[in-house]
Structure formats: C-alpha cells, structure tokens
Amino acid sequence: MELSGKTILITGIGGFIGLRTAELAIKQGMKVKGLQRSEDKAKKAQDLGAEVMIGSVTDPVAAQKACQGVDIVLHTAAIAKEGGSLAQFREVNVGGTVNMAKTAVETGVKAFVHLSSAIVYGFTYLDHVTEEGSIKVENNPYSQTKIEAEQELLKLTTPSDFGIIIIRPGDVYGPGSPSWVVRPLELMRKKMFLLANGGRGVINHIYLDNLVDLIFLALEKEAYCEVFNATDGQETSWQEYFVRLAAIAGLPKPLSLPANLLKFLIKLRGLGQKALGQEVDTLPEAIDYLTRPYAYSVEKAKTKLGYEPKISLEEGWKLTEEWLQSKSNGYRL
Numbered sequence: 664m665e666l667s668g669k670t671i672l673i674t675g676i677g678g679f680i681g682l683r684t685a686e687l688a689i690k691q692g693m694k695v696k697g698l699q700r701s702e703d704k705a706k707k708a709q710d711l712g713a714e715v716m717i718g719s720v721t722d723p724v725a726a727q728k729a730c731q732g733v734d735i736v737l738h739t740a741a742i743a744k745e746g747g748s749l750a751q752f753r754e755v756n757v758g759g760t761v762n763m764a765k766t767a768v769e770t771g772v773k774a775f776v777h778l779s780s781a782i783v784y785g786f787t788y789l790d791h792v793t794e795e796g797s798i799k800v801e802n803n804p805y806s807q808t809k810i811e812a813e814q815e816l817l818k819l820t821t822p823s824d825f826g827i828i829i830i831r832p833g834d835v836y837g838p839g840s841p842s843w844v845v846r847p848l849e850l851m852r853k854k855m856f857l858l859a860n861g862g863r864g865v866i867n868h869i870y871l872d873n874l875v876d877l878i879f880l881a882l883e884k885e886a887y888c889e890v891f892n893a894t895d896g897q898e899t900s901w902q903e904y905f906v907r908l909a910a911i912a913g914l915p916k917p918l919s920l921p922a923n924l925l926k927f928l929i930k931l932r933g934l935g936q937k938a939l940g941q942e943v944d945t946l947p948e949a950i951d952y953l954t955r956p957y958a959y960s961v962e963k964a965k966t967k968l969g970y971e972p973k974i975s976l977e978e979g980w981k982l983t984e985e986w987l988q989s990k991s992n993g994y995r996l
Contacts, residue, residue, distance in 0.1 A: 673698075675738075676698065677699045684737060686711050753811070761815050785806065786951040817888075820887060833867030835870075844987075858905060873895060895976065896972060912984075
C-alpha cells in the first residue's frame with residue numbers, strides 16, 4: 664500500500680504514541696483524522712494539522728462519523744493504568760476496540776492496525792519469545808483485556824477486503840513517554856523510585872519513532888492477519904536504563920531493594936490508598952514486570968517487513984534529554 668495520499672484515522676490521537684504518529688504521517692503526505700475524548704489532547708493534534716473529532720471509541724455514533732472517508736484506522740486508544748476494575752478495562756480495551764473495528768468494516772476501511780502490548784506474554788516467558796509464544800494473563804486487567812481484544816479482532820479480518828494487523832510493542836520510550844520517562848522521573852524526584860533486585864533483567868525498549876516506522880512498514884507491506892513484536896532488538900538491563908534516565912535528568916542513581924520487599928511495600932501503600940478512598944495506582948505485580956529476565960524476539964518484523972530500528976539507544980537518550988531540557992514541553996525537572 665502506498666501511504667502518501669491515504670487518510671488515516673488515529674484513535675487516541677492526542678496521546679504519546681498517537682500524537683507522534685500523526686506528526687510523522689502528515690510528513691509522509693497522509694491526511695490525518697483523529698478520535699479523542701479529551702479536548703485538551705485533541706487540540707495538540709489539531710495544531711499539527713489533523714482533523715480531530717471529540718468522542719469515545721466505545722460510542723458507535725462517534726466511531727461511525729470518525730471512520731467516514733478513511734483508508735486506515737490506527738487504534739491506539741486504551742486504558743493502560745495499573746489499577747482499576749476489570750469491567751472498566753474491558754469496556755474500553757475490548758468493547759472499544761471491537762466497536763472501532765466493526766465500524767471500520769461497515770464504512771469501507773481497508774486496513775486496521777491494533778496496538779496491543781507485549782504484556783500479553785505475561786511476566787514469565789521463554790527467552791526471545793516469538794509471536795507464536797504462549798500468552799498469559801498474570802492476574803492483570805490490562806494484560807487480560809489486551810489478550811481478549813486480540814482474540815476478538817482476529818475473528819473479523821478478511822484480508823481481501825479488510826486487513827487487521829496487530830502490533831505488540833515493548834516498553835515505548837522517548838520524549839514525553841508517560842511510563843518510561845515522566846513517571847519514573849517524578850518518582851525519582853520524590854525519592855520514591857527503587858530498582859528491584861539491583862535492576863537485573865531486560866527492558867524491552869523501543870524508541871517511539873522506531874515503533875511508528877514499524878507500523879508504517881506493516882501497512883506498506885499489507886501484512887494483514889499478522890502479529891508483530893516491536894522492540895529496538897536490544898537487551899538493555901533495567902539498571903542501565905534507569906541509571907541513564909536519572910543521569911540525563913541530573914538526578915542521583917536510584918537505589919535498590921529485593922523484589923519481594925518492594926512488592927510488600929507497594930501492597931501496604933495500596934491498602935493505605937484504599938483506606939483513604941483513593942484509587943490504587945500501583946500494584947505489586949508491577950515489580951514482576953520490572954524483573955522480566957528475557958527479551959522478546961523481533962526477528963519476524965525484520966524478516967517480513969525489513970524492519971531495522973533507525974534510532975539507536977544513544978540517539979534516543981539524546982533526544983529525550985533535549986526534550987527534558989526544553990522549556991516548552993510542560994515538564995519541569
């Protein structure tokens with residue numbers, strides 16, 4: 664598929680991944696539309712030149728209007744927080760995904776790219792697990808609903824008329840990354856960030872632009888009915904990643920505690936939040952995620968799509984540091 668001149672609808676267009684994808688799609692000569700619940704986030708995409716509709720992916724009427732005249736849907740919208748009820752996650756991550764896909768079929772959209780997550784493999788998996796590897800819920804609502812969404816989507820794909828591509832990103836970092844830049848730095852500033860088990864294990868990082876490149880490659884190759892892992896293809900330790908993150912922000916090197924002790928402390932904190940009527944923002948299972956020992960394989964993306972990460976880790980750090988030092992990004996060190 665030739666992407667230039669095509670119209671792409673990005674759900675969650677004002678988010679970390681959606682906004683950058685919109686920017687790069689416009690540079691590639693695509694017309695960009697968006698569906699976004701937040702007016703503030705929508706404005707950021709509108710400022711880039713995207714046509715954005717305010718609405719929810721769970722709303723059939725909003726989905727119908729948004730999909731009109733669209734060639735491609737990139738579905739990035741999801742609930743990705745740690746706490747919350749399974750019903751809440753399922754409504755958006757499964758119901759919203761199916762609603763967008765079914766509407767896309769009805770309105771004549773040709774390709775639907777779903778951003779899933781490599782968390783579908785759970786916390787314990789084989790080294791260099793491939794897309795055919797077993798999936799595991801791990802008592803995690805985000806993981807469970809990402810698995811359910813994938814299963815429902817694969818029932819809808821008909822490659823000759825409507826092609827679905829599923830991308831399973833690893834840990835997406837870069838300027839503005841909520842999970843792997845902003846939140847860790849905020850915790851470090853409050854002296855609340857600790858490495859687990861000395862930072863042993865592997866972070867499956869992927870720089871944001873590398874992820875967008877992979878998405879565009881999958882569309883160009885019309886890799887319908889396929890699932891792709893998405894990482895930078897490196898085996899960087901958690902210690903190396905977070906020590907470097909602290910350094911580019913001018914913060915001290917993070918300390919470490921045994922994983923079991925960290926899980927206990929997080930559980931106590933959660934009980935305190937519940938007692939105060941607050942939503943639990945961190946689950947003990949987060950430590951299991953932060954102690955994963957192995958990398959995911961990206962051999963399939965390299966072989967079938969010709970994917971090669973263009974932004975190295977060193978360059979990614981440099982770009983992230985420049986963003987942190989910028990006075991216009993809304994983030995303060």
